[in-house]
Structure formats: structure tokens, C-alpha cells
Amino acid sequence: MKSLILTYLFKTTIVAHMKKKAQYRGLFPGALEMMILKTLSWKPMHGYALAQRLKDISEDYLQIEEGSLYPALQRMLKTGWLETEMGLSARNRPVRVFKVTEAGKKHLEQELASVEKMFAGITRVLTLAEQ
Template sequence: MKNTERKDLFPGALEMMVLQTLSGQPLHGYALVQHIQRNSNDLLQVEEGSLYPALQRMLKSGLVKADWGVSSTGRRVRIYEISEAGAKHLAQEVRSFERMLEGIRLVLSPVKP
């Protein structure tokens, strides 16, 4: 992706990606960033300045839980885990996103005679 191209995510996209990632396993913030970047084939790059405020919002709203742990490099890190409420929220958001994507697909598809 060229540096001049916009990479902004739509509202809620980061939250969905974080919750989906955490549904696989608990991770610390840097590992979340790396997972999203790697699994998007480097199309998405999450800035730490966006991730950590989002994680704090999700903690406050009960979508994720966090405990202190130690990273593979021996650093003290906060490990995030999806909560039951977070799993329910993720399912609802994915359904809503899929409906929106279907609507966009219908609008963008060629007009049938």
C-alpha cells in the first residue's frame, strides 16, 4: 500500500479485530498489533496511539479483561483476554458489519437490465 493511501478504519473496526484476535488467545498490546498486521498481509497497521485507548475503553466497558504478565522478552506487560460480554458483543458487531457489507456490495454491483 502506498504511503499516500488512506488507511483509516471505520468506527468499530479496530475493536472487532482486537476482540476477534483475543478470541483465539490472550495477548499483550504489541502482540495484538503484530497479529493484525501479519494477518492482514501488512495492509493494516494499527498505531499504538489508537490501540491502547481502544483497549482502555474495552476494559471499562467489560469487553476485555487484563492481568499483568511477562512477555517472551522478559518485560512486564498487560495481557488482554476477551470476556464473555466481549464475545457476545463481537458476534453482534460481526453480524452488523456483514449486513452493511452486503448493502455496499449491492449498491456497487452493476445494475441489471
């Protein structure tokens, strides 16, 4: 179920966001942060790897302008959901790696729960509205 929702989110909101930021913000505030948290809790990554990973899983739905990740990453650093440490890139270069903190994990769980609830509601309405 979760992965289904994630795919859906990617295909709707994130794509929209990447194409037209203002619209996205009105739709799902916090969605991008959720994606980043989810991806980084799988494995701490540096900016380029994160962008690549997002691009890969979202297939072609996500026309990513890689730079746009950075303000979001900074916001999350400031809130304390992420932290940075030095690590190695795939090419063994020293790079700054983003890592999810305890607070970040907690936040992700809460967000996922509330999104699930929301989708359950929406699905219910969409399926039952015309019956």
C-alpha cells in the same frame, strides 16, 4: 466469507484509520474494536504481541502506529469487553495480558452479524445497481 470481510476491513478502514484517524471514525465506528476483539479471542495477548499480530495479518496494508491501540484498549476495558491479567510474554517477561470477556464475545458476535448484513446489502447494491 468472514475472513474475506475482515481482510477488506483491514485494507480499507484500518489503513485509513492508521493514516488519518478522523476519516476512519466517520467511516466505520467500532471497526478497530472488532479487529481487536477478534484477534484477542483467538488468544489473550499483551499490547506488543497484539500490535505485532495485527501488523502480521494485515501485511503491509497496515502502517501501524503501535501506540494508537492503547486508547482503544482502554475504552474497551472501560466498557467491559476486555479485562487484563498478568501473564508471560514470548520472552517470559511478566506482562499485562488483554483477554476478551463474555460481554466482549457477545458484542463481537453481534457486530459481525450486523457488519455481514451491511456488506451483503452493499454488495447487492453494487452488483445489481447497473443491471
